[in-house]
Amino acid sequence: MASVSHPRILVFSTTNISDPGIDLAGSRHLHYPASVFTLSVPCSSAVRPGWIVDALEHGFDGVFVAADGDECALLADCNQRTARLVSLAQAQLTELGIAPQRVTMAALCSVCAEPFVNHMREFSAKLAALDPAVHAA
Amino acid sequence: MTQKRRIGVFICHCGGNISDYVDVAAVREAVSDMGEVAFAETSMFACSDGTQQDMIRRIEEENLDGLVVASCSPKLHLTTFRGVSRRAGLNPFQYTQVNIREQCSWAHTDDRVGATQKATGLVRGAVARTAQSSALVPLPVETTPASLVVGGGVTGLRAAIGLADLGLDVHLVERAEQLGGQVASLGATFPDQREGRAMIDELLSELDARAHIAVHTESTITAKSGSFGNYDVTLQGPNGQSVTTRVGSIVVATGAASYVPEPGEFGFGLAGVVTLEDFTRGIESHAGRLHFRGQPVRTVVYVYCVGSRQENGNEYCSKYCCSAAVHASVEAADLDPAVRQYHLYRDIRTYGRHELSYEASRRRGSVYLKYADDDPPVVEMGEGGRLRVLTTDRLTESTPLQIDADVVVLVTGLVPQQNAELTSLLHLPLGSDGFYSEIHPKLRPVETVVDGVLIAGTCQAPKTISESVASGLAAVTQSGAMLMRGVAELDPQVAVVDHDACTWCGACAAVCPYEAISHQVISARDVAVIDPTVCKGCGGCVSYCEAGAIDLLGNTDAQVRALIENLVEVRA
Numbered sequence: 001m002a003s004v005s006h007p008r009i010l011v012f013s014t015t016n017i018s019d020p021g022i023d024l025a026g027s028r029h030l031h032y033p034a035s036v037f038t039l040s041v042p043c044s045s046a047v048r049p050g051w052i053v054d055a056l057e058h059g060f061d062g063v064f065v066a067a068d069g070d071e072c073a074l075l076a077d078c079n080q081r082t083a084r085l086v087s088l089a090q091a092q093l094t095e096l097g098i099a100p101q102r103v104t105m106a107a108l109c110s111v112c113a114e115p116f117v118n119h120m121r122e123f124s125a126k127l128a129a130l131d132p133a134v135h136a137a
Numbered sequence: 138m139t140q141k142r143r144i145g146v147f148i149c150h151c152g153g154n155i156s157d158y159v160d161v162a163a164v165r166e167a168v169s170d171m172g173e174v175a176f177a178e179t180s181m182f183a184c185s186d187g188t189q190q191d192m193i194r195r196i197e198e199e200n201l202d203g204l205v206v207a208s209c210s211p212k213l214h215l216t217t218f219r220g221v222s223r224r225a226g227l228n229p230f231q232y233t234q235v236n237i238r239e240q241c242s243w244a245h246t247d248d249r250v251g252a253t254q255k256a257t258g259l260v261r262g263a264v265a266r267t268a269q270s271s272a273l274v275p276l277p278v279e280t281t282p283a284s285l286v287v288g289g290g291v292t293g294l295r296a297a298i299g300l301a302d303l304g305l306d307v308h309l310v311e312r313a314e315q316l317g318g319q320v321a322s323l324g325a326t327f328p329d330q331r332e333g334r335a336m337i338d339e340l341l342s343e344l345d346a347r348a349h350i351a352v353h354t355e356s357t358i359t360a361k362s363g364s365f366g367n368y369d370v371t372l373q374g375p376n377g378q379s380v381t382t383r384v385g386s387i388v389v390a391t392g393a394a395s396y397v398p399e400p401g402e403f404g405f406g407l408a409g410v411v412t413l414e415d416f417t418r419g420i421e422s423h424a425g426r427l428h429f430r431g432q433p434v435r436t437v438v439y440v441y442c443v444g445s446r447q448e449n450g451n452e453y454c455s456k457y458c459c460s461a462a463v464h465a466s467v468e469a470a471d472l473d474p475a476v477r478q479y480h481l482y483r484d485i486r487t488y489g490r491h492e493l494s495y496e497a498s499r500r501r502g503s504v505y506l507k508y509a510d511d512d513p514p515v516v517e518m519g520e521g522g523r524l525r526v527l528t529t530d531r532l533t534e535s536t537p538l539q540i541d542a543d544v545v546v547l548v549t550g551l552v553p554q555q556n557a558e559l560t561s562l563l564h565l566p567l568g569s570d571g572f573y574s575e576i577h578p579k580l581r582p583v584e585t586v587v588d589g590v591l592i593a594g595t596c597q598a599p600k601t602i603s604e605s606v607a608s609g610l611a612a613v614t615q616s617g618a619m620l621m622r623g624v625a626e627l628d629p630q631v632a633v634v635d636h637d638a639c640t641w642c643g644a645c646a647a648v649c650p651y652e653a654i655s656h657q658v659i660s661a662r663d664v665a666v667i668d669p670t671v672c673k674g675c676g677g678c679v680s681y682c683e684a685g686a687i688d689l690l691g692n693t694d695a696q697v698r699a700l701i702e703n704l705v706e707v708r709a
Contacts, residue, residue: 026239034251046676059705
């Protein structure tokens with residue numbers, strides 16, 4: 001399997017909740033494309049919309065924000081906050097001529113190894129179906 | 138940065154766990170050319186004592202101001218290598234751990250080329266990120282050698298005794314008139330048949346023997362202020378009198394409540410249909426025959442999972458109820474070996490030593506019948522005033538069965554207590570199931586995100602008595618670790634405001650649930666000020682600042698962008 005053919009995905013993941021889930025996927029040797037990179041933040045609501053834009057302008061084809069769902073120990077409403085910043089990022093992307101579907105979010109728990117792998121496969125397939133140029137002509 | 142950074146990079150083979158799938162030498166080559174990299178090395182086991190010593194020597198010799206170790210998950214060794222940095226005189230927050238095992242080699246065992254490319258990107262990103270790091274210093278806080286325990290049940294009592302034994306002053310607050318909680322009213326318990334009351338009485342006499350424990354019954358907490366290490370808590374007593382006391386930590390052990398079935402749920406409300414708690418309290422032997430509330434009992438039917446694991450009710454498993462019901466049936470059989478007992482269950486979870494109870498109950502003649510999730514037993518009043526239970530046993534060709542019973546025991550679980558005021562006062566995080574959430578059930582099992590506020594016992598989740606007490610003792614140890622030195626250090630990775638950029642719109646303060654952000658006038662300008670002793674470092678306020686004036690130390694805008702921009706190469 002040649003990794004270059006897979007879309008490059010940046011995953012924003014949380015230190016306490018989704019990181020252990022993604023670690024578990026590796027510990028169980030569940031395969032997902034090597035073009036998926038994970039970046040840890042304390043809470044998904046700490047992601048700046050500008051970082052999402054930055055990723056898509058610096059080589060990534062998609063950004064996946066792993067939200068904590070109801071598990072976040074820091075902020076009870078972190079899902080709504082994360083949804084808000086994802087919308088803000090999508091608005092900025094649209095202005096820049098980048099398809100807003102290139103960013104998505106989903107809840108990922110601390111044992112969500114298989115769901116993570118499935119999310120990566122599905123998101124990869126969706127990104128592969130888009131125009132390969134991140135910036136629309 | 139006027140002076141170029143000097144960063145050392147260590148890439149771990151982890152035996153072959155990493156190097157079997159990632160070409161670590163190629164990764165080293167690919168990062169060596171980065172301007173900030175003073176040297177890059179590979180090592181067989183980065184965490185070994187020898188390599189740690191080597192790292193310390195290299196950090197000192199090369200006068201490094203940044204360190205990157207690419208190895209396993211930070212969950213395993215972030216603390217290890219922060220310690221290495223500290224011992225070498227390097228600020229621990231200028232160390233970055235890169236996870237190239239769980240999140241790289243192990244996940245891409247089918248793609249060596251891809252795994253090597255990814256590891257290279259991750260290490261290059263980490264170097265770029267480290268180059269943007271600054272030295273952070275934990276905030277020292279003098280702490281008060283005292284603890285407040287909220288809840289005088291078995292967990293709270295044991296915790297209060299443990300805290301006093303560490304030499305801490307203890308305030309134990311209980312809203313009821315009496316101490317003892319749920320356990321005080323339990324019948325014989327596993328494994329030594331002790332009555333709940335006897336257990337509580339023993340704890341109470343231990344409590345009395347300790348002068349440093351102040352007990353406040355019929356009292357509630359009405360106010361809390363201050364921050365970690367020094368909370369001022371106001372307690373209101375039965376006559377409305379208030380007392381304010383300063384404590385360093387708060388142990389919340391408010392317990393849980395028993396689920397009460399709805400009228401008609403498995404016949405609840407019919408004579409002879411009772412909860413497990415009522416059954417264990419009401420059984421006794423007269424002339425070698427089992428009696429419940431004075432009436433002879435020939436046949437008992439237990440219905441498991443009542444109110445538990447329901448799609449539209451309590452979705453969780455209370456996990457202690459199987460063991461408690463199985464144990465009760467052993468008790469009943471010991472009172473009267475001729476009694477007939479049928480257990481209608483979905484799944485039996487008698488884990489650990491409770492498996493012995495399960496064996497004992499079967500040896501005493503208990504019959505276990507498995508019902509399907511979508512085909513629960515029906516309990517109704519039969520002829521002659523005897524209860525009739527209809528069920529289908531899934532394990533014997535789904536045979537429909539009718540059992541006539543004298544008593545039907547509904548095996549119920551635990552539900553969260555209603556403590557809305559306390560929850561909001563202490564900023565306790567609630568899970569979707571209504572129980573309080575710890576930071577991590579395995580790694581940090583009694584800590585909440587509020588420093589110095591700990592949770593223990595069944596306020597976290599359903600637990601057995603021994604599990605509750607164990608978590609109470611964990612909270613004791615954690616309190617001791619925080620308070621015994623007299624000085625504690627707070628995580629410096631908090632949000633900060635650039636006062637030149639801040640225009641004080643108030644948006645950040647409005648979205649901070651911890652009330653860490655306040656409005657102040659500094660140099661004749663209205664600005665936001667973040668209290669580093671209250672800020673939890675979640676970063677939830679950052680994206681609300683339209684002026685871009687807030688940054689999160691440890692995850693600054695510059696650090697994260699440097700990382701992102703170095704992970705992959707932009708396609709031509």
